[in-house]
Structures are given as C-alpha cells and as structure tokens.
Amino acid sequence: MNDIANKSLSNSQRALQELRRMIFAGELAGGTDHLESELAERLGMSRTPIREAALTLENQGLLELRPRKGVRILPVSAADMREIYEVLTALESQAAEQAALMGYDEEALRHLAQAIGDMDLAIESEDLEAWAEADNRFHAELVRLGNNNRVNAIFNMMNDQVRRARMTTLFIRPVPTKSNADHRAVYDAIRQGDDDTARRRHREHRQHAKEILIGLLEKHRLNHL
Amino acid sequence: MNDIANKSLSNSQRALQELRRMIFAGELAGGTDHLESELAERLGMSRTPIREAALTLENQGLLELRPRKGVRILPVSAADMREIYEVLTALESQAAEQAALMGYDEEALRHLAQAIGDMDLAIESEDLEAWAEADNRFHAELVRLGNNNRVNAIFNMMNDQVRRARMTTLFIRPVPTKSNADHRAVYDAIRQGDDDTARRRHREHRQHAKEILIGLLEKHRLNHL
DNA sequence: GCATTCATTAATGCATACGCAAATAAATGC
DNA sequence: GCATTTATTTGCGTATGCATTAATGAATGC
Numbered sequence: 375m376n377d378i379a380n381k382s383l384s385n386s387q388r389a390l391q392e393l394r395r396m397i398f399a400g401e402l403a404g405g406t407d408h409l410e411s412e413l414a415e416r417l418g419m420s421r422t423p424i425r426e427a428a429l430t431l432e433n434q435g436l437l438e439l440r441p442r443k444g445v446r447i448l449p450v451s452a453a454d455m456r457e458i459y460e461v462l463t464a465l466e467s468q469a470a471e472q473a474a475l476m477g478y479d480e481e482a483l484r485h486l487a488q489a490i491g492d493m494d495l496a497i498e499s500e501d502l503e504a505w506a507e508a509d510n511r512f513h514a515e516l517v518r519l520g521n522n523n524r525v526n527a528i529f530n531m532m533n534d535q536v537r538r539a540r541m542t543t544l545f546i547r548p549v550p551t552k553s554n555a556d557h558r559a560v561y562d563a564i565r566q567g568d569d570d571t572a573r574r575r576h577r578e579h580r581q582h583a584k585e586i587l588i589g590l591l592e593k594h595r596l597n598h599l
Numbered sequence: 600m601n602d603i604a605n606k607s608l609s610n611s612q613r614a615l616q617e618l619r620r621m622i623f624a625g626e627l628a629g630g631t632d633h634l635e636s637e638l639a640e641r642l643g644m645s646r647t648p649i650r651e652a653a654l655t656l657e658n659q660g661l662l663e664l665r666p667r668k669g670v671r672i673l674p675v676s677a678a679d680m681r682e683i684y685e686v687l688t689a690l691e692s693q694a695a696e697q698a699a700l701m702g703y704d705e706e707a708l709r710h711l712a713q714a715i716g717d718m719d720l721a722i723e724s725e726d727l728e729a730w731a732e733a734d735n736r737f738h739a740e741l742v743r744l745g746n747n748n749r750v751n752a753i754f755n756m757m758n759d760q761v762r763r764a765r766m767t768t769l770f771i772r773p774v775p776t777k778s779n780a781d782h783r784a785v786y787d788a789i790r791q792g793d794d795d796t797a798r799r800r801h802r803e804h805r806q807h808a809k810e811i812l813i814g815l816l817e818k819h820r821l822n823h824l
Numbered sequence: 825g826c827a828t829t830c831a832t833t834a835a836t837g838c839a840t841a842c843g844c845a846a847a848t849a850a851a852t853g854c
Numbered sequence: 855g856c857a858t859t860t861a862t863t864t865g866c867g868t869a870t871g872c873a874t875t876a877a878t879g880a881a882t883g884c
Contacts, residue, residue, distance in 0.1 A: 384867065409835070420869045421836090426654055433658040435749070442835055442876050457749045460693055464750075468689035524660070524682045525689075528753060609837065634865070645839045646866090667846055667865055 385419045389427035392417055397436055397447055398538060404449030404598055413445070434531050449598035450539055452591040458532045459584035463577055465529055466513060469520025471573035474564045476521060483565060485515045490557050497551055502544055509550075510537075512557055516576070519564070539599045543590055553579065610644045614652035617642055622661055622672055623763060629674030629823060638670070659756050674823035675764055677816040683757045684809035688802055690754055691738060694745025696798035699789045701746060708790060710740045715782050722776055727769055734775075735762075737782055741801070744789070764824045768815055778804065 383391075393413070396402045414424045428445050431437050438446045450458075480487075489512035496505035510533070517529045556579035563572035591597070608616075618638070621627045639649045653670050656662050663671045675683075705712075714737035721730035735758070742754045781804035788797035816822070 386867075411835075422868050422870090425837095426650070426867095429651055429654050430658055433655055439836095441837085444835080457747045460697070460747055461690070461749050461753070464689040464693035465686070468685055472685070522682045522685055524686050524757070528686070532749070611837075636865075647838050647840090650866095651837095664866095666867085669865085 385423035386426045389413075389417055389419065389423045390430055393424075393427050393431060394436070394534075397431075398534075400541075402447045404447050404538070407440075407444040407446050409444040435535065450535055451598050452588060452596065454535070455539055455591060456584070456588055458535055459580065459587065461532050462513075462529065462536070463580035463584065465525050465532075466517060466520075466580060467573045467577040469517045469522065469525055469529075470560055470564065470576040471569045472521055473516065473519040474567050474569035474572040476519065477567055478519065478564065480565070483519070483561065486512060486519070486561055486564075489515060490554060490561060493554050493557065497549060497554070500549065502549070505550065506540060506544055509553070516560070539587075539591075542596065542599055543587060546594060547586065547590055553583070556582075610648035611651045614638075614642055614644065614648045615655055618649075618652050618656060619661070619759075622656075623759075625766075627672045629672050629763070632665075632669040632671050634669040660760065675760055676823050677813060677821065679760070680764055680816060681809070681813055683760055684805065684812065686757050687738075687754065687761070688805035688809065690750050690757075691742060691745075691805060692798045692802040694742045694747065694750055694754075695785055695789065695801040696794045697746055698741065698744040699792050699794035699797040701744065702792055703744065703789065705790070708744070708786065711737060711744070711786055711789075714740060715779060715786060718779050718782065722774065722779070725774065727774070730775065731765060731769055734778075741785070764812075764816075767821065767824055768812060771819060772811065772815055778808070781807075 393402070402408060410421045410424050410428070413428075414421045417424065428437065428439055432439050432445075435448065437448055440446055489508050492508035493505055493512070496502075496508055514529070514533070517526055520526075556575065559575045560572055560579065563569075563575055618627070627633060635646050635649050635653070638653075639646045642649065653662065653664055657664050657670075660673065662673055665671055714733050717733035718730055718737070721727075721733055739754070739758070742751055745751075781800065784800045785797055785804065788794075788800055
C-alpha cells in the first residue's frame with residue numbers, strides 16, 4: 375500500500391504481496407512462465423525470498439513451480455471457475471447458517487446492511503465497479519460473521535481467483551439488479567435466527583450467480599483468464 | 600514408504616513427508632517448539648529444504664513459523680475440530696450432490712460400496728481401526744466422485760488434522776453401528792441421481808458426527824490434541 | 825535426410841555463510 | 855534487592871556459490 379509499511383516487512387512478505395499484485399494486475403499473465411532469477415531481479419532481491427513467496431502462492435493455487443521452466447502463472451479456466459464457485463457456494467452457505475445461529479443484533483450486522491445499501495446505490499448510478507466492490511464486501515462480511523477461521527481463510531483464497539476473472543466478466547455481464555433481493559433475504563434470515571432459510575437462500579443465490587458466470591464464459595469462449 | 604522411492608525425491612519433498620509423518624506419529628507433539636536447525640540435523644539436511652517444507656506445512660495449518668521461537672506444532676483444540684467439521688460438512692455435502700448429478704453407474708461406485716461393506720465387517724468383528732480406515736475411505740471416495748479438485752485438496756488438508764484427533768477419540772467413542780445406515784442412504788441417493796437427498800442426507804450424517812465428537816472432546820476435557 | 829548420441833548451456837535445489845534483531849544474561853546504578 | 859542498561863548469545867532472513875540435471879543444440883552414424 376505504501377512504502378513506509380513495506381519497510382517493516384521482510385523481503386519474503388514483500389515478494390508475496392508484490393507477486394500477488396502483479397498477478398492480479400495482469401503484469402504476470404495467466405499461462406506465462408517466469409524464471410526465479412528474473413523475478414528476483416525485478417523485485418530487487420535474491421532468489422531465496424522469491425522462492426519462499428512462490429512456494430506459498432503455489433499452495434494457494436495461483437502458480438506452479440515447474441523445474442527448469444520457471445514459475446507458471448496458472449490460467450483460470452471456465453472449469454476452474456465452476457470448481458471455485460462450488461466451493462464458495464458450499465462454504466458461504468455454511469457461514470450464513472452459522473451466522474443465523476449466532477444471534478447477532480442489528481448493530482453486529484451493520485456492515486452487512488451497509489453493503490446491501492451500497493449495492494442499491496451503485497445499481498442506481500450504474501456504477502459496476504462500486505457494485506462489485508460492495509458485493510464482495512457483503513460476501514466477505516457474511517463469511518466473517520460465520521465465525522470460522524478456516525472457512526474465512528479458504529474463502530479468501532478462492533476469492534482471490536474470482537477477482538482475476540471478475541475484471542473481465544464484470545463488463546460483459548448484465549446489471550445484477552435482482553441479486554440484492556437475495557442479499558436482503560439472507561440478511562433477514564440471519565437477523566431472525568432462521569439458519570435453515572439463511573443457508574438455503576444463500577445457496578440458491580450463489581448457485582444462480584455461478585450459472586450466470588459459467589454461461590457468460592462459455593458464450594464468450596473465455597476459456598482461460 | 601520405501602528407500603528406493605525416497606531416493607528419487609528431492610530433499611524438500613522428503614522433509615515435507617517426514618515432518619508430516621513425525622507430526623502424525625506424535626514425535627512432534629502439538630504445542631511443542633522446534634528449531635529449524637534442530638530439524639535439519641535430525642533429517643540430515645540443511646535448513647533450506649526444512650524451511651521450504653515448513654512453509655508448506657504452515658500454509659496447510661499444521662504448524663506455525665514463529666521467528667526465534669522455532670516452528671510451533673499447532674495443537675488441535677475442540678474449537679478447531681468444530682471448524683474443521685463444519686468445513687468438511689459443507690464440502691462433502693457439495694461433493695455428494697455433485698456425485699449424484701454425475702450419473703455414475705454401479706461400477707463407478709464400486710469403491711464406495713466396498714467401503715460400506717468393509718465397515719459392516721469391521722463393526723461385526725469390533726475392529727475399530729479397520730472401521731476408521733474404511734470410514735475414511737468412504738469419505739475420501741465420495742469427495743473424489745464429487746469431481747472437484749479444489750474440494751478434494753481442501754478435504755485432504757482438513758482430513759489430515761482430523762486424523763490427528765482420531766487417534767485419541769477413536770477409543771473413547773461408542774461403536775458407530777448406526778452410521779452405516781447414513782452411508783447407505785447417501786450411496787442410494789447418488790446411485791439414483793437424487794442430488795437433493797444425497798446432499799441433505801450426507802449433511803445430516805456429518806453434522807451428527809460432529810456433535811458426537813465435540814461432545815466427547817468436551818466431556819473428556821480434551822481441549823488440545 | 826533423419827535419428828541418435830554427445831556436448832553445452834542454463835536453471836534449479838541445496839549447502840553454506842553472514843548480518844541483524846530479538847532474547848537472554850550480566851552488570852551497573854540506585 | 856530491584857530496576858535499568860549494556861553485553862552476549864542465538865536463531866532467522868537472505869545472499870551467494872556450486873553441484874545436479876533437464877533442455878537445447880551440435881555432431882555423428884546410418
């Protein structure tokens with residue numbers, strides 16, 4: 375984010391966040407190969423911290439270490455997106471259910487309500503980027519309320535990969551005017567402690583989103599992003 | 600497994616599988632700290648491959664790298680087990696649903712049926728270890744049939760941690776005579792392509808297992824394993 | 825002209841070395 | 855005797871160098 379914050383980070387950590395950034399920014403495009411030494415030079419450090427960062431990113435499914443071919447930035451295919459959405463559907467539904475069981479009061483659900491409100495505004499002003507940001511905020515907050523660190527961690531990993539695809543798909547997708555009805559229904563169910571409805575409603579919401587996305591990807595022949 | 604196979608592995612890979620084994624065998628107990636250099640010496644290699652393996656294991660949630668304190672083997676608490684079971688419940692249910700949608704024939708479900716049969720036999724002969732092995736085989740096969748690499752990968756990670764707890768809990772838990780009825784119901788639903796039933800039934804099965812386990816852990820004050 | 829073998833190149837996997845910062849012990853002041 | 859400062863130790867983060875081994879190109883045989 376800023377240089378001062380970076381000063382306190384180790385080189386491994388800087389490498390990690392820089393490589394992530396480069397991947398998401400498309401500077402390291404999906405499907406391309408890069409030598410460790412090349413990346414090391416580019417980030418102004420030795421191969422050691424680069425390797426450590428690459429190891430981590432490999433575990434997170436963003437790239438692959440292929441001996442003598444360099445690190446390969448993994449492309450995200452339509453099939454990958456299906457897998458990712460299935461994981462997200464399963465885990466977020468679980469989070470919605472758990473959130474409903476937690477008995478949160480209105481104050482605790484403030485961020486969730488805020489995100490829904492922001493999406494309304496974004497749709498009115500037809501600001502797709504603002505909508506995507508608020509939508510993501512809603513889902514992240516929902517998962518947080520689910521009160522399960524592991525679900526949270528996996529969500530973040532998968533979400534990273536979705537973000538890569540979203541850049542592309544956001545602008546070819548229909549304005550999601552309907553989806554906020556789902557969000558509200560999930561919110562209400564959580565507020566009322568109705569875990570069954572929360573889970574089921576969110577599940578349908580995500581499943582629907584998946585079908586739209588996969589449909590778009592296939593229609594536009596976007597097989598790797 | 601054997602020396603010959605190990606010869607062809609890199610030191611990093613050997614370190615990875617050795618450290619895993621030591622953790623699961625209890626040689627590196629939960630909550631204990633170990634210096635990188637100590638582990639390096641113990642495995643007869645330098646710190647570099649040890650660090651790489653430790654990085655991976657940290658990502659997988661088995662240990663934690665704490666500067667100057669060594670790698671800390673993470674204990675698995677009752678709260679952790681709750682989290683893990685929630686993830687497994689969500690993902691396996693998704694896998695059951697997807698498996699039902701795949702339209703597998705009897706042959707494709709052979710391993711699943713085999714595992715169920717083995718559990719029957721194990722219960723008859725009261726062989727808890729054999730039962731646990733077959734049970735695990737059933738769940739792993741179910742996930743495989745779910746046809747989602749990411750679900751598979753996460754399942755394996757979570758399952759690793761469950762295995763650590765199972766060593767302890769297996770012998771204080773009641774003989775699971777009833778659970779095979781669930782397994783059969785899930786099998787039938789998949790065989791008949793009834794995705795809704797497969798998902799719901801498996802979800803209930805897992806949820807039940809979770810409640811039993813958590814109950815046991817709390818009753819026996821097993822807060823960290 | 826094509827396949828096969830050999831030589832060359834180059835990138836990795838790993839060992840090693842070292843500076844730095846944190847933790848611990850020692851010493852000093854009060 | 856306690857607190858605070860200073861010295862010492864120790865483990866980690868990272869750079870560097872080298873042996874290994876795969877990939878590439880050259881050369882030889884057919």
